Amino acid sequence: MAHDAAAGGPVAAAVAALLEVSDIVVRFGGVTAVAGVSFAVDQHQICGLIGPNGAGKTTLFNCISGIYRPTEGEIRFEGETITGAPRHRMMGFGIGRTFQNLALFRSLSVRDNVLAGAHCLGHAGFMASALRLPRARREAAEAEARLHHLLGLLDLEAVAEVPVASLPFGTQKRVELARALISGPKLLLLDEPAGGLNHGEVDGLAALLQDIRRQFSLSILLVEHHMNLVMRVSDKVVALDFGKKIADGTPDEVRSEPEVIRAYLGEAPHDRAA
Amino acid sequence: MPVATAPARAESRPLVPLAILGLALLALAPTFLVEGYRLFQLTLAVIYAVAILGLNIVTGYNGQISLGHGAFYAVGAYATAIMMASFGMPYWATLPIAALICAGLGYAIGFPALRLGGLYLALTTFALAVAVPQILKYHAFEEWTGGVQGVFIAKPDAPFGLPLNADQWLYLFTTVIAVAIFLLSWNLLRSRIGRAMMAIRDQPIAAEAMGMDIARLKTRTFAVSAMITGIAGALSAIAVEFVSPDSFSVMLSITLFVGMVVGGIASILGAVFGGLFVVFVPNLAEEISKAAPGVIYGVILILFLFILPTGFAGFLRRLAGPLLRRWRDGATTNQDGR
Numbered sequence: 001m002a003h004d005a006a007a008g009g010p011v012a013a014a015v016a017a018l019l020e021v022s023d024i025v026v027r028f029g030g031v032t033a034v035a036g037v038s039f040a041v042d043q044h045q046i047c048g049l050i051g052p053n054g055a056g057k058t059t060l061f062n063c064i065s066g067i068y069r070p071t072e073g074e075i076r077f078e079g080e081t082i083t084g085a086p087r088h089r090m091m092g093f094g095i096g097r098t099f100q101n102l103a104l105f106r107s108l109s110v111r112d113n114v115l116a117g118a119h120c121l122g123h124a125g126f127m128a129s130a131l132r133l134p135r136a137r138r139e140a141a142e143a144e145a146r147l148h149h150l151l152g153l154l155d156l157e158a159v160a161e162v163p164v165a166s167l168p169f170g171t172q173k174r175v176e177l178a179r180a181l182i183s184g185p186k187l188l189l190l191d192e193p194a195g196g197l198n199h200g201e202v203d204g205l206a207a208l209l210q211d212i213r214r215q216f217s218l219s220i221l222l223v224e225h226h227m228n229l230v231m232r233v234s235d236k237v238v239a240l241d242f243g244k245k246i247a248d249g250t251p252d253e254v255r256s257e258p259e260v261i262r263a264y265l266g267e268a269p270h271d272r273a274a
Numbered sequence: 275m276p277v278a279t280a281p282a283r284a285e286s287r288p289l290v291p292l293a294i295l296g297l298a299l300l301a302l303a304p305t306f307l308v309e310g311y312r313l314f315q316l317t318l319a320v321i322y323a324v325a326i327l328g329l330n331i332v333t334g335y336n337g338q339i340s341l342g343h344g345a346f347y348a349v350g351a352y353a354t355a356i357m358m359a360s361f362g363m364p365y366w367a368t369l370p371i372a373a374l375i376c377a378g379l380g381y382a383i384g385f386p387a388l389r390l391g392g393l394y395l396a397l398t399t400f401a402l403a404v405a406v407p408q409i410l411k412y413h414a415f416e417e418w419t420g421g422v423q424g425v426f427i428a429k430p431d432a433p434f435g436l437p438l439n440a441d442q443w444l445y446l447f448t449t450v451i452a453v454a455i456f457l458l459s460w461n462l463l464r465s466r467i468g469r470a471m472m473a474i475r476d477q478p479i480a481a482e483a484m485g486m487d488i489a490r491l492k493t494r495t496f497a498v499s500a501m502i503t504g505i506a507g508a509l510s511a512i513a514v515e516f517v518s519p520d521s522f523s524v525m526l527s528i529t530l531f532v533g534m535v536v537g538g539i540a541s542i543l544g545a546v547f548g549g550l551f552v553v554f555v556p557n558l559a560e561e562i563s564k565a566a567p568g569v570i571y572g573v574i575l576i577l578f579l580f581i582l583p584t585g586f587a588g589f590l591r592r593l594a595g596p597l598l599r600r601w602r603d604g605a606t607t608n609q610d611g612r
């Protein structure tokens with residue numbers, strides 16, 4: 001027994017999941033949007049979260065990003081409970097996110113939008129910033145360096161000074177991605193990143209997500225309607241229907257799960273790009 | 275109409291410090307080029323510019339609508355007047371204290387302001403502006419405030435035997451402080467804090483997701499804004515040599531708001547134009563028609579907003595935009611060419 005614990009201990013610690021979602025329940029009045037869902041995302045893993053419309057994906061996503069507080073259950077990040085932590089702390093924990101319907105700072109340039117994502121890296125307050133104290137300047141220079149790397153990676157250099165609201169949808173999505181990445185998160189939460197993109201753009205996105213995972217050595221939780229994209233990039237897929245988990249495994253396992261086939265039956269058999 | 279119009283400019287280009295230096299010199303020049311009442315009016319315009327800058331920080335940059343910034347202006351003015359008249363403090367020493375008092379007041383008002391969005395905040399601050407003149411008249415404070423009579427203070431002379439008359443010195447003193455405030459605000463609004471202010475204005479949910487503590491940033495922004503407008507009030511007391519409740523009616527708050535809009539919402543330089551506008555356009559209206567200057571002023575204001583809907587700063591930006599872009603593109607091509 002002691003032997004077992006000694007052998008299991010360090011191994012268990014090394015493979016501990018980055019994100020653990022346990023028995024989450026979310027009710028809105030009479031509606032149970034999420035009814036007891038558990039799953040885990042490992043380090044450097046791309047985890048797809050799929051399910052038909054109204055399955056509870058966005059609600060679960062909002063619990064993890066701190067927008068909603070679950071009615072029941074616990075969410076742990078790097079072994080620490082984060083359920084109910086203030087929303088503005090999430091980025092500091094290392095959880096970055098994008099929004100399903102874009103939530104950019106409309107009147108700001110691409111550059112300032114992305115730099116806003118680096119807010120949690122800085123400490124300079126009103127006084128230090130107004131006086132441009134060395135610390136404030138150092139922080140600004142550091143953020144600037146990260147900015148240039150990201151603008152290059154996401155092909156945004158040419159539009160850096162352009163107000164973000166005047167850009168095409170696909171470009172705005174890349175700005176959101178850059179904004180979520182600049183602080184160097186350990187987990188990236190993406191809500192329907194393929195929504196509104198055409199076929200070519202979806203292919204590009206698939207490659208980009210793989211690339212980002214490698215370059216930033218982070219994990220991705222991908223909430224997506226677009227089955228093809230999820231199956232292509234995910235190491236693991238979790239399927240929801242009516243707020244319940246109906247499958248959890250490799251893309252191939254989940255694809256052949258009868259429950260999943262049933263949940264998606266009656267809808268278009270091919271990709272359901274939003 | 276969206277409150278936000280100003281895209282934040284790229285910073286740290288060699289042109290910017292040079293432009294700032296040029297503007298600072300331009301601001302100081304009237305000390306020697308303008309005389310008498312005109313110089314006094316310019317002093318007032320500089321003071322209003324500072325007050326409008328304060329309002330613009332909270333309303334233009336942070337999206338918290340204040341229709342009551344005249345209240346902070348009044349408190350700053352009375353703080354300085356009372357410290358000078360009742361405690362015999364030198365005028366310059368009263369400024370930091372007046373600033374702190376107004377910052378504290380702004381912070382205290384910033385807290386309830388957090389719970390009130392948009393128009394409710396506008397009305398609450400408006401109520402503050404309505405209440406302040408009456409509080410200033412209240413007889414329990416009469417020993418310091420002088421009740422309806424107000425407080426008279428003496429005009430400062432130029433120190434160190436500088437060869438300047440009192441008007442010149444007043445302009446110089448006011449303008450040096452104003453330039454310092456504008457520079458510090460410029461830095462602040464182009465820092466991570468300024469960016470956070472605008473982010474919260476544009477999209478609070480995303481701002482929070484980016485790690486911005488909205489409550490903290492909003493209350494502090496309110497405090498800084500109140501402090502700057504309060505300093506303007508303190509300078510006005512020194513310039514006018516007098517404070518009374520009637521100088522700080524609700525109209526003052528509206529005037530500051532008008533100055534902010536015509537200058538350009540969320541624009542630093544726009545505040546300067548706003549200051550000039552609210553001092554000189556009513557004068558112009560008076561010259562055009564002694565009988566109905568209010569009508570003339572109203573017509574000028576409407577015409578102005580019709581022709582320049584994004585304020586003077588928006589107009590400048592539209593003019594300068596293509597030029598700046600060409601200059602910037604040129605600079606990049608040169609770099610690539612090497």
Ligand SMILES: Nc1ncnc2c1ncn2[C@@H]1O[C@H](COP(=O)(O)OP(=O)(O)O)[C@@H](O)[C@H]1O
Nearest residue numbers: 028031033051052053054055056057058059060
């Ligand atoms: N804020 C809310 N108030 C009430 N019901 C909600 C709210 N958000 C989601 N729901 C309900 O919860 C269920 C799950 O929604 P959602 O999480 O948006 O699904 P998905 O993202 O998978 O399409 C739906 O039935 C939806 O109507």
Ligand SMILES: [Mg+2]
Nearest residue numbers: 057058059100
């Ligand atoms: Mg959804």
